[in-house]
Amino acid sequence: MSREKTKGMSIIVKTITRLTVGLVLLYGIYIVLHGHVSPGGGFAGGVIITLSFVHLVLAYGKDTALKKLSKARASFLENMGAILFLSIALLGFMGGYFFSNFIPKGEPFHLFSAGIIPISNIAISLKVGAGLFSIFVALVLLKLKPTSEKKK
Amino acid sequence: MVELYILLIFMIVGAIIAIEVKDLLSSVVAVGAVGLALSIVFLVLKAPDVAITQLVVELLCLIILIRATLKRDLPFSTSGRWFLNTMITIGFIIVLLLVAAKSFTDLPPFGFPIMRVASHYLNNGLSQTGASNIVSAVILDYRAYDTLGEATVLFTAVIGVLAIVRRIGRKKVGEKVKEEDE
Incomplete structure (x- = not known):
């Protein structure tokens, strides 16, 4: 019950985490941005981005991770993702109907192609990543406190 | 296989x-x-x-x-009515198997799906949406309305979890809660 109160795990885990957490975050961003040309997409990429922050929480304790992404900023990002997705859908009325693909398609198999699909992927990844990170922080870290007080 | x-x-x-x-x-x-x-x-x-x-x-x-x-140490729930529970479970399994055996005979064999709607997506997906990943093309262009509903479900789930778990709703009268404990 004292591990997350102090300073996280041992120095071996901290060193490895410092090397790998950036790679995990970068892989998540890659999955999101290439969601329309390769397997992956907004949901999976958002969860991988969340897993990089979860990695930080597990290794360094919650203070370091919440300094990088506070709860207020996480809820702001989640709301921005939802608003971005809905505004893409509403902007589709420029092309005629709800969720119309109004941006030019471009050339297939390129990064900048497929109209609104990459932007929708980014919006969904923001929503999923920030939302699941909020759930993780709320469920795992903050709920442990009353039981620990009760045991003492 | x-x-x-x-x-x-x-x-x-x-x-x-x-x-x-x-x-x-x-x-x-x-x-x-x-x-x-x-x-x-x-x-x-x-x-x-x-x-x-x-x-x-x-x-x-x-x-x-x-x-x-x-x-x-979560308590292990063991009720005394295990016989009734087991009988109800077995009954549900038998009913489900009967209905499934009746309905699954009409399905096409494994690996040979019916391609009424999907063949249109597979043939025209690349030219109509420009996305080379056909799954992205379906969930974010053809069926984007479903994805909006799924995003709404996730949003509601996050709001519900945060409303139940947060500390500020469970504080006693006169107790002050710090900002980070919310």
């Missing part, structure tokens, strides 16, 4: 172990093994998008479950 059956048998055994074992942490590990086998099944069936999503969601759920169950 053989590896599919091996994986399915492995998943069934893992699920039975997860139910029957007494230790909570071992049960969580068995559930994780079932999820990882399910992601390999999706890879064998050539659905890499679903396999990636299953793998990462399984990892996140496993971390949450392990952190939630690791240092707790």
Whole structure:
């Protein structure tokens, strides 16, 4: 019950985490941005981005991770993702109907192609990543406190 | 085809172990093994998008479950009416199997789906949406309305969890709660 109160795990885990957490975050961003040309997409990429922050929480304790992404900023990002997705859908009325693909398609198999699909992927990844990170922080870290007080 | 059956048998055994074992942490590990086998099944069936999503969601759920169950002694609920419960369960399983055996005979054989709507997507998806990943083209262009509904479901789930779990709703009268404890 004292591990997350102090300073996280041992120095071996901290060193490895410092090397790998950036790679995990970068892989998540890659999955999101290439969601329309390769397997992956907004949901999976958002969860991988969340897993990089979860990695930080597990290794360094919650203070370091919440300094990088506070709860207020996480809820702001989640709301921005939802608003971005809905505004893409509403902007589709420029092309005629709800969720119309109004941006030019471009050339297939390129990064900048497929109209609104990459932007929708980014919006969904923001929503999923920030939302699941909020759930993780709320469920795992903050709920442990009353039981620990009760045991003492 | 053989590896599919091996994986399915492995998943069934893992699920039975997860139910029957007494230790909570071992049960969580068995559930994780079932999820990882399910992601390999999706890879064998050539659905890499679903396999990636299953793998990462399984990892996140496993971390949450392990952190939630690791240092707790949760009470094991054993009611006295095990005979009635077992009979009701067996009855439901028999009814479900009868209905399934009746309805599954009309389905096409495994690997030969009916392609009424999907053939249009497969033939025209690349030219109509410009996305070379057909799964992205379907969930974000043809069926984007479904994705909006799913995003709404997730948003509601996050709001519900935060409203129940947060500290500020459970404080006593006159007690002050710090900002970070909310």
